[in-house]
Amino acid sequence: MTAERTQVAIVGAGPAGLTLAHILHHHGIECVIVEHRDRAYVERRLRAGVLEQGTVDLFRALGLGDRMDREGLVHHGINLQFEGERHHIPLSELTGGRVITIYGQHEVVKDLIAARLAHGGPIAFDAQDVTLHDVTSSRPVVRFRHDGRERELHCDVIAGCDGSHGVSRTAIPATELRMFERVYPFNWLGILAAVPPSLNEVVYAHHERGFALHSMRGPNVTRLYVQCAPGDALDSWPDERVWLELKTRLATSGGWTVQEGPVLEKSIATLRSVVMEPMQYGQLFLAGDAAHVVPPTGAKGMNLAVADARVLGEALAEWYRNGDRSGLAEYSATCLRRVWRAEHFSWFMTSMLHRFPHHDAFDEKLQLSQLRYLCSSKAAATSLAENYVGLEHV
Numbered sequence: 001m002t003a004e005r006t007q008v009a010i011v012g013a014g015p016a017g018l019t020l021a022h023i024l025h026h027h028g029i030e031c032v033i034v035e036h037r038d039r040a041y042v043e044r045r046l047r048a049g050v051l052e053q054g055t056v057d058l059f060r061a062l063g064l065g066d067r068m069d070r071e072g073l074v075h076h077g078i079n080l081q082f083e084g085e086r087h088h089i090p091l092s093e094l095t096g097g098r099v100i101t102i103y104g105q106h107e108v109v110k111d112l113i114a115a116r117l118a119h120g121g122p123i124a125f126d127a128q129d130v131t132l133h134d135v136t137s138s139r140p141v142v143r144f145r146h147d148g149r150e151r152e153l154h155c156d157v158i159a160g161c162d163g164s165h166g167v168s169r170t171a172i173p174a175t176e177l178r179m180f181e182r183v184y185p186f187n188w189l190g191i192l193a194a195v196p197p198s199l200n201e202v203v204y205a206h207h208e209r210g211f212a213l214h215s216m217r218g219p220n221v222t223r224l225y226v227q228c229a230p231g232d233a234l235d236s237w238p239d240e241r242v243w244l245e246l247k248t249r250l251a252t253s254g255g256w257t258v259q260e261g262p263v264l265e266k267s268i269a270t271l272r273s274v275v276m277e278p279m280q281y282g283q284l285f286l287a288g289d290a291a292h293v294v295p296p297t298g299a300k301g302m303n304l305a306v307a308d309a310r311v312l313g314e315a316l317a318e319w320y321r322n323g324d325r326s327g328l329a330e331y332s333a334t335c336l337r338r339v340w341r342a343e344h345f346s347w348f349m350t351s352m353l354h355r356f357p358h359h360d361a362f363d364e365k366l367q368l369s370q371l372r373y374l375c376s377s378k379a380a381a382t383s384l385a386e387n388y389v390g391l392e393h394v
Contacts, residue, residue, distance in 0.1 A: 001143075001149075001150040001151070001152050002149055002150065002151050002152065003152045003154065004032070004151060004152065004153050004154065005153075005154045005155070006030045006031055006032045006153060006154075006155050007024075007029050007030040007031060007155060007156050007157070007320070008020075008024055008029060008030070008031040008032075008155055008156065008157045008158075008159060008316065009031070009032055009034065009140070009142045009153050009155040009157070009158045009159070010031055010032065010033045010034070010158075010159045010161055011033075011034050011035075011130060011132070011142060011158065011159065011160050011161060011162045011166065011167065011168050012033070012034075012035060012036075012160070012161035012162030012163060012166060012168070012288070012290070013033050013035035013037075013042050013109075013113065013123055013125070013161075014042070014109065014161060014162075014163065014288060014289070014305065015105060015108060015109065015112070015288065015302050015305045015306055015309075016159075016161040016287040016288030016289075016290075016305035016306070016308055016309045017033055017035075017159065017161035017162075017287070017288070017309075018033070018109065018112035018113065018116060019058070019062075019112065019305070019306050019309035019310070019313075020159055020161065020287065020309035020312055020313050021033055021112075021116055021121055022062050022064060022112065022115065022116065023062065023309060023310065023313030023314070023317075024313055024316065024317075025116075025119065025121060026062060026313075027313070027316075027317040027320070027321075029316060029317065029320055031121070031159075032122045032123075032124065032153055032155075033116070033121070033122065033123040033124065034124045034127045034130055034142055034144055034146075034153070035123060035124065035125050035126070035127060035162075036126075036127055036128070036130060036162065036166070037125070037126065038125050038126040039113065039123075039125045039126075042109060042113070042125070043106060043109055043110050043113065044106060045105075045106055045109070046104065046105070046106055046192065046265060046267070047104075047105035047106065047301070047302065048104075048105045048296065048299065048301050048302040048303075049102055049103065049104045049105060049215060049216075049217055049223060050100050050101075050102060050202075050215075050299035050302075050303075051068075051072070051100065051101040051102075051103055051108075051302070051303065052100060052299075052303045052389055052390030053098040053099060053100070053389050053390050054303070054306075054307070054390045054392065055302070055303050055306045055307075055390070056068065056072075056101050058306060058310060059108075059111075063115070064111055064112060064115055067107070067111055068101065068103050068107075068108070068111065071103065071107070071218065072101040072102060072103035073101065073102040073103070073216065073218070073219070074099050074100075074101050074102075075091070075099060075100050075101070075102060075200075075201050075202065076090065076091055076092040076093075076099055077089055077090045077091050077092065077093075077201055078091060078100075078201055078202045078203075078204065078388065079199070079201055079202065079203040079204065080203075080204050080206075080371055080374065080375060081203055081204065081205040081206065081250070081252070082205070082206040082207075082367075082368060082371045082372075083253075083368065084251070084252050084253035085252065085253060086203065086252055086256075087371075087375035088201075089374070089375070089381050089384060089385060089388075090381075090385075091385045091388060091389050094378070094381055094382045094385035094386070095382070095385050095386055095389050098389040098390070099389065100299075100388065100389055102202075102215070102216055102217070104217045105302050108302070124144070124146045124151070126146070127144040127145065127146045128144065128145040128146070129143075129144060129145050130142065130143070130144040130162075130167050131143050131144070131167060131171075132158055132160075132167060132168065132171040132284065135158060135171055135172075135281060135282045135283055135284040136281070136282030136283070137282070137283070138156070138283070139154055139155075139156070140154075140155060140156075140157070140158050140282070140283045140284065141153065141154055141155070142155065142158060156283065157283050157284075157285065157316065157328075158283060158284045158285070159285050159287055159312060160284055160285065160286045160287065160290045160291075161286075161287045161288050161290060161305075161309075162290055163288070163289040163290055164274065164289045164290065164293055166290055168284065168286055168290045169276060169286060169290050169291075171281075171284060172281040172284065172286075173281075176278075176281055177276055177277070177278075177281070178276070178277050179274065179275070179276055180273075180274070180275045180276075180277070181272065181273065181274045181275075182272060182273040182274075182347070183270075183271075183272045184270075184271040184272060184273075184295060184350060184354070185230060185356060185357050186210070186211075186227050186228065186229065186230060186271065186354055186355075186356075186357075187227075187228050187229070187230055187232065187268050187269060187270050187271060188213075188225045188226070188227065188228070188268070188269045188271060188296065189225065189226050189227075189228045189232065189234075189237055189242065189266070189267075189268050190223065190224065190225045190266070190267055190268075190269060191223075191224050191225075191239075191242055191263050191264075191265065191266050192217065192221060192222075192223055192263070192264045192265040192266075193221070193222045193223075193224060193260070193261040193262065193263055193264060194220065194221060194261045194262045194263075194264055195220070195221075195222050195259055195260065195261025195262070196219060196220050196222070196259070197214070197215075197216040197219075197222045198214060198222065198250075198256075198257075198258045198259045199214060202214065202215045202216075203215075203250060204297075204349070204353055205249050205250050205353075206352070206353045206367060206368070206371060207248070207249040207355075208355070208364070209245065209248060209249055209355070210226065210227035210228070210245075210249065210354065210355045211225075211226070211227040211249070211297075211353045211354045211355065212224070212225065212226050212227070212245070212246060212249035212250050213225040214246075214250055214258060221264070222258075222259075222261065224242075224246055224258065226242065226245045226246060226249060227354055227355065228268065230270070232268065233268075234266060234267070234268060237266070237268075239263050239266075242263070242266070243258075243260050246258050247260075269296065271295040271296070271297075271350065272293055272295065273293065273294060273295060273343055273346065273347060274292060274293040275291070275292045275336070275339060275340065275343060276290075276291050276292065277332070277336065278332035278333075278336075279291045279308075279331065279332040279335055279336065280328075280331050280332045285312055285328075285331055287305060287308035287309055287312055287335075288304070288305030288308055288309075289301070289305065291308065291335070291339070292304060292339045292343070294342055294343055294346040295346050295347070295349075295350045296346075297346055297349040297350040297353065297354075298342065298345045298346030298348075298349045298350075298387070298388070299388065300342040300345065300346050303342075303390060304338065304339060304342050307335070307338055308335050311327075311331060311334050311335050312331055314327060315327030315328045315330075315331055316328070337394050338391070338394040341387070341391065341394050342387075345387040345388075351367075352367055352370050352371065353367070
């Protein structure tokens with residue numbers, strides 16, 4: 001077995017792990033990333049696509065925003081649609097100029113990996129049998145098999161950034177970890193289509209047949225979702241059925257509807273809210289989906305992962321710079337304030353826009369009342385806008 005030493009071991013090469021690695025590099029702190037999947041898988045994994053203002057600002061500050069600024073689509077508003085009418089929420093106008101940027105998570109990951117490798121930062125892709133040891137000691141260890149040899153990585157701190165099904169979360173004893181969870185009684189069927197977006201901004205549509213979303217991943221690629229039943233399989237959703245539902249749910253009373261194009265990718269995603277408390281145990285710190293999951297309705301998942309990485313990176317920098325562990329001690333509490341705010345916003349958007357199996361006409365009227373209020377009250381719209389672009393202080 002090959003024994004190695006680094007300051008921080010990062011398990012997982014998703015947005016949280018990669019962002020943390022760049023923050024640590026910025027502060028001159030050594031780290032090694034250990035990733036279970038191969039590079040090609042990680043870079044093509046389609047996930048979120050909405051970057052908050054704070055996420056964009058951080059990438060720029062770290063010198064990681066060049067392609068994002070060239071290819072990302074800056075949006076100053078979003079649309080809520082119900083009863084066949086579309087209503088614009090002017091995000092920038094309501095938040096002092098803050099914006100969102102449409103730029104796919106897989107593109108972010110490509111940029112972060114390329115920059116990491118360019119400055120010689122080690123990433124062990126396709127690492128097998130990853131296990132964490134001695135996480136409550138001052139010298140935790142990550143063991144794994146890579147390139148046909150057994151490796152043992154000794155470190156000061158482990159950052160568990162390997163998602164909700166990774167090994168980091170399970171390295172914390174069940175008696176020390178509490179899980180808060182809500183599973184929603186519907187899924188999202190999403191497609192990526194080779195057609196220019198039918199509108200230049202995101203549309204969230206409430207419809208009697210179920211929720212629909214119009215988004216984009218570039219000037220010639222549209223990202224679209226429809227609410228579907230939990231038991232639905234992809235085979236039950238041929239392209240013709242998907243487009244029929246999209247055209248029905250996204251159509252306006254004025255005759256507008258979404259434009260069709262070749263389907264490049266199709267998938268079904270479950271919707272759930274999960275929070276693990278605390279987000280730290282000994283020298284192990286959870287970040288991103290390893291610690292929390294949000295339904296995609298609020299566009300918070302990747303942004304929360306980046307926010308975790310920022311808090312952890314700055315806390316580690318303070319510790320290594322002057323021995324101050326207060327930031328590390330407060331890491332979980334600091335992150336959880338933002339996490340629960342994002343969880344509430346994502347739950348709010350999900351509950352307001354989807355058709356639930358138990359809903360009757362009374363429930364639908366309540367949803368419509370909430371939507372009308374958001375679109376007629378500046379105060380209500382401002383609250384939505386502030387949460388959507390990302391709260392500066394939580």
